[in-house]
Amino acid sequence: MVGSQVGQRSKDIFTRARRVFPDGTSRVTVERNPEPLYIERGIGSYLFDVDDNRFLDLNGNFTALIHGHAFVPVVEALTRQVQRGTCFANPTESEIELAELLCHRIPHVERVRFVNTGTEAVLFAIKAARAFTGRSKVAKLEGAYHGAYDWAEVSVAATPDNWGDAAAPSSTAFYRGMPASVLDEVVVLRFNDTENARQLLSFHGHSLAAVILDPMPSRGGLTAPKPEFIAAVQDTARKNGVLVIADEVLNLRQSFRGASALYGLVPDLITMGKIIGGGLPIGAIGGREEVMRVFDASAGRPLLPQGGTFSANPLSITAGLAAMKHLDHAAFAKLDELGHVVRDGVGRAISKRRASLCITGAASLFRIHPMAVAPKDNREAYLSSGPSKLMKQLGDFFVENGVMFPHAAAASLSTAMTRADAELVVDVFGGFLDSHRECWKA
Structure with a gap:
C-alpha cells in the first residue's frame, strides 16, 4: 500500500503514548500530522508503518542510515556479536579496528575516543579544547546545530526578534532558564561572513578555547562554505591559539574522507557520529595526537577524564565497522550520482515552472527552500510563518505520495536507493508544484 495520511493503528498507538510521554513522543524532532506515523519495519530504502503503508525514506533517522x-552486512555482524555479548567493562579488539579505519581514512584524525552520541562527541571536543588551552569561551555559527550541550545550543534558534546586529550577532538562549553565564561564554559568528568572523575571532581570541564549525550547516541552509570564509576562520584561530573543531557528525557522509577535506578545513579536532555507527548510537572525537593527549590517563588522572558505561560498546562498534567497510569509493560515487539526479531534477522542475523555490546541498544531501534564491546563511534560510506553512504542505504531499520527507532539515539518500527512487523524488516534487501552484507562485 502506498503512503497515505496517518492510519488508525498509528492514531491508536499515539493515544497510548500520550499517557506515558509528556507530549506523546520521546524526542522533539518527531513530526506529527497531528499524530506521528509509527514504524513497524524498514527494508532497504523503504519504511513500512504499522498500517502497512510504504514510504521511500529520505530521513534515514536524521541522515544516520x-x-x-x-x-x-550490519545485521550479520550484529547477530554474531549479540551471541558473544552486548557490552563489557573491558575493551574489545573491534574498537581498535574502527578507530584504525577512521584514522586511516579521515585527514587529521591521529587519535580517537568513542562516545555514545553526536552530542557527547561535541561536548567532549569542547571540553578537550578547554583542557588543552586553559580557556573557557567558544565561538560557533549562528543557527548551526551541534547537539544538546548548553554552549553548543546558543543561538541555534535565533530569530529576527533576537538575533541582533549582522556584524556581531547576539548570543541567544535555546531554552527557558539557560544560564546567562553560558551566553557570556559563546561568541556567535555568521556563516560565510568572512570579515566580521575575522574581526570577532581576533577581538575575542585571547579568551577562546575553540571555534566549532559545521562545514555545511543543515539548519543554516545546507549551503557550501566560501573558501575565503574557511581560510579566514582557520587563519585567525591559529594566530590566536584557538583550536578549530569540525563538527562532521552529519556531514562526514559527504565523501570518503569527510567534509573538511572537501572544503579545505584543517581542524584540530573532528566530531563524528551517525554513519559511523551503522544505525546504532555512537559518537567519536578525533584529532591531532597533541590535543587528544588531554584524554591520556596512562600516567594518572588525565586533564580531561572521559568515560561512559556504553562508550565503545561492541554492538555500536561492530555495526559501525561493518557499515564503514562497505562505504568504499564506489558507494560514494553512487551516492553522488543519486544526489545529482535529485538536485538537478528538482532544479529543472523549478525552472520549468518558474517557481519561487530553490534547492541546495551536496553529495547525498539536499534541502528545498521556499525562496527563489539559495540562502547564504542561517538568516537568509530563516522561515517566517508563510514559507513555513508551504514547507509543511510540501512535506505532507510527499508523505501522501509515499515519500518520507523531513521538514526544515536535510534530506538524505542511501546506498540502498536506486535511480528510480531518485526519480520518484523528482516526480513527486513536480506533482506538488503542479497541484499547489497558488502556494508557491511568486
Whole structure:
C-alpha cells in the first residue's frame, strides 16, 4: 500500500503514548500530522508503518542510515556479536579496528575516543579544547546545530526578534532558564561572513578555547562554505591559539574522507557520529595526537577524564565497522550520482515552472527552500510563518505520495536507493508544484 495520511493503528498507538510521554513522543524532532506515523519495519530504502503503508525514506533517522534499513552486512555482524555479548567493562579488539579505519581514512584524525552520541562527541571536543588551552569561551555559527550541550545550543534558534546586529550577532538562549553565564561564554559568528568572523575571532581570541564549525550547516541552509570564509576562520584561530573543531557528525557522509577535506578545513579536532555507527548510537572525537593527549590517563588522572558505561560498546562498534567497510569509493560515487539526479531534477522542475523555490546541498544531501534564491546563511534560510506553512504542505504531499520527507532539515539518500527512487523524488516534487501552484507562485 502506498503512503497515505496517518492510519488508525498509528492514531491508536499515539493515544497510548500520550499517557506515558509528556507530549506523546520521546524526542522533539518527531513530526506529527497531528499524530506521528509509527514504524513497524524498514527494508532497504523503504519504511513500512504499522498500517502497512510504504514510504521511500529520505530521513534515514536524521541522515544516520547511509546504507538504508536492515543492511545485511550490519545485521550479520550484529547477530554474531549479540551471541558473544552486548557490552563489557573491558575493551574489545573491534574498537581498535574502527578507530584504525577512521584514522586511516579521515585527514587529521591521529587519535580517537568513542562516545555514545553526536552530542557527547561535541561536548567532549569542547571540553578537550578547554583542557588543552586553559580557556573557557567558544565561538560557533549562528543557527548551526551541534547537539544538546548548553554552549553548543546558543543561538541555534535565533530569530529576527533576537538575533541582533549582522556584524556581531547576539548570543541567544535555546531554552527557558539557560544560564546567562553560558551566553557570556559563546561568541556567535555568521556563516560565510568572512570579515566580521575575522574581526570577532581576533577581538575575542585571547579568551577562546575553540571555534566549532559545521562545514555545511543543515539548519543554516545546507549551503557550501566560501573558501575565503574557511581560510579566514582557520587563519585567525591559529594566530590566536584557538583550536578549530569540525563538527562532521552529519556531514562526514559527504565523501570518503569527510567534509573538511572537501572544503579545505584543517581542524584540530573532528566530531563524528551517525554513519559511523551503522544505525546504532555512537559518537567519536578525533584529532591531532597533541590535543587528544588531554584524554591520556596512562600516567594518572588525565586533564580531561572521559568515560561512559556504553562508550565503545561492541554492538555500536561492530555495526559501525561493518557499515564503514562497505562505504568504499564506489558507494560514494553512487551516492553522488543519486544526489545529482535529485538536485538537478528538482532544479529543472523549478525552472520549468518558474517557481519561487530553490534547492541546495551536496553529495547525498539536499534541502528545498521556499525562496527563489539559495540562502547564504542561517538568516537568509530563516522561515517566517508563510514559507513555513508551504514547507509543511510540501512535506505532507510527499508523505501522501509515499515519500518520507523531513521538514526544515536535510534530506538524505542511501546506498540502498536506486535511480528510480531518485526519480520518484523528482516526480513527486513536480506533482506538488503542479497541484499547489497558488502556494508557491511568486
